[in-house]
Amino acid sequence: MPSLSQLHDPTSNEYKKARRLYLKATKNRDPNTDIDWTPFRAAEKKYKARFPPPDLGNVLDLATLDSTREQEINEGVWRGCSDAIEYRQLAGMAHVKAYVVPRIPGLVLLPSFVSSEKQKNLVRWSLSDQARFPNETNLDVHYVLPEQGVWNTWLNSRDDPAKDVLVIPKATADTLGAQEPPGPRQLINNTPANAANFSSISSTPKPPQAPSATIKPTLSSALVPKLRWANIGWYYHWGTKQYDFAKGKGAIHPCIRDICRDAVAAVDWRQVYGDTKADLGDTEPDWTTWNETYEPDAGIVNFYQTKDTLMAHVDRSEICATSPLVSISLGNAAVFLIGGLTRDTEPVPILLRSGDVVIMSGPECRRAYHGVPRILEGTLPSHLKSMDDDWRPYEEYLRTTRINVNVRQVFPRGFKPDLEPGNG
Numbered sequence: 001m002p003s004l005s006q007l008h009d010p011t012s013n014e015y016k017k018a019r020r021l022y023l024k025a026t027k028n029r030d031p032n033t034d035i036d037w038t039p040f041r042a043a044e045k046k047y048k049a050r051f052p053p054p055d056l057g058n059v060l061d062l063a064t065l066d067s068t069r070e071q072e073i074n075e076g077v078w079r080g081c082s083d084a085i086e087y088r089q090l091a092g093m094a095h096v097k098a099y100v101v102p103r104i105p106g107l108v109l110l111p112s113f114v115s116s117e118k119q120k121n122l123v124r125w126s127l128s129d130q131a132r133f134p135n136e137t138n139l140d141v142h143y144v145l146p147e148q149g150v151w152n153t154w155l156n157s158r159d160d161p162a163k164d165v166l167v168i169p170k171a172t173a174d175t176l177g178a179q180e181p182p183g184p185r186q187l188i189n190n191t192p193a194n195a196a197n198f199s200s201i202s203s204t205p206k207p208p209q210a211p212s213a214t215i216k217p218t219l220s221s222a223l224v225p226k227l228r229w230a231n232i233g234w235y236y237h238w239g240t241k242q243y244d245f246a247k248g249k250g251a252i253h254p255c256i257r258d259i260c261r262d263a264v265a266a267v268d269w270r271q272v273y274g275d276t277k278a279d280l281g282d283t284e285p286d287w288t289t290w291n292e293t294y295e296p297d298a299g300i301v302n303f304y305q306t307k308d309t310l311m312a313h314v315d316r317s318e319i320c321a322t323s324p325l326v327s328i329s330l331g332n333a334a335v336f337l338i339g340g341l342t343r344d345t346e347p348v349p350i351l352l353r354s355g356d357v358v359i360m361s362g363p364e365c366r367r368a369y370h371g372v373p374r375i376l377e378g379t380l381p382s383h384l385k386s387m388d389d390d391w392r393p394y395e396e397y398l399r400t401t402r403i404n405v406n407v408r409q410v411f412p413r414g415f416k417p418d419l420e421p422g423n424g
């Protein structure tokens with residue numbers, strides 16, 4: 001495989017070869033297909049492109065301001081720019097650097113918020129503790145998974161391949177009508193949740209998705225790279241894109257709760273919202289109390305392989321449309337796009353690296369289209385590379401992976417969900 005630096009050098013043979021392949025593959029493409037693209041779609045296309053590799057000169061890369069991250073940036077080839085878009089650093093925060101982007105009110109960036117050691121713990125936690133029963137993963141619909149999850153099963157079989165369990169598909173001979181195979185998250189338009197439509201949402205039927213009738217028994221080791229997400233906290237029903245409150249509430253482990261609450265508490269929200277009088281609540285702007293009242297209760301752990309993308313979407317299933325959503329990046333870096341209330345707003349591109357935290361808060365940012373068009377291959381920082389035997393399998397997996405822990409608060413402060421007894 002050509003190295004990235006070769007692919008970035010137009011005089012190299014590898015670049016010329018990739019160009020030939022690209023021209024061959026796109027020979028019959030209609031040059032007018034792009035005229036209807038929204039600005040968001042055009043940006044997605046640009047950063048997704050394998051050839052020519054995208055120029056990240058317009059992508060905000062706050063790590064370039066931090067001399068302690070120089071090695072991480074240089075080793076990874078991909079580099080954005082510190083002045084690609086307008087941003088402002090919040091003043092007077094002793095240990096944490098926090099930045100806001102005036103074009104997206106409510107967006108707060110905390111580069112390097114999670115220490116190297118905590119990043120490793122979160123990677124272990126994501127794979128070993130979260131991607132398994134009782135949490136749901138994308139694989140559960142289609143396979144009868146081992147209770148300890150495919151990751152732990154695969155770990156146990158590394159020394160003894162005989163333990164590499166063959167996982168059986170859920171569909172039986174009488175399950176007709178093949179559904180979609182396991183894969184990326186599906187985009188379904190849903191009605192934004194709010195306090196007024198909560199009871200109709202919670203009573204909408206949420207039938208289980210039918211398992212694929214075409215997939216074959218598969219070894220745990222082969223399912224590991226097919227892992228795409230695991231839920232945490234309240235369960236999510238992908239078919240209706242609503243929370244399935246009737247299933248009760250899954251746990252939010254203290255290790256993730258603490259990091260999210262620390263991130264929210266670290267921000268001086270007065271500097272974020274200042275005098276804008278953003279209408280965040282019925283009576284008063286709720287940001288004034290977030291440092292105490294923010295309580296994460298749902299979320300998703302996303303697992304991206306380097307060719308995966310997450311299309312433009314809005315997370316609008318939470319009843320609380322303003323409370324901070326905390327998003328933690330681990331492993332390889334990515335280009336994150338965030339725009340406005342429709343795809344017609346041109347998004348701002350932000351390079352997210354391992355340990356960076358993004359907070360999406362307030363009515364504009366929480367309802368803004370966003371997505372991940374590109375995982376930046378070869379950007380695993382050296383602190384996540386192998387130091388000991390225990391870490392080796394994690395490193396092997398992470399070489400082609402980005403993990404994102406995306407944590408939300410479903411219910412606003414003081415909202416008492418009218419749930420059936422025993423449900424939550």
Ligand SMILES: O=C(O)CCC(=O)C(=O)O
Nearest residue numbers: 300302315336372404406
């Ligand atoms: O991977 C990311 O940075 C964003 C993920 C996201 O937007 C989501 O899970 O809804």
Ligand SMILES: [Fe+2]
Nearest residue numbers: 313314315370
């Ligand atoms: Fe999202």
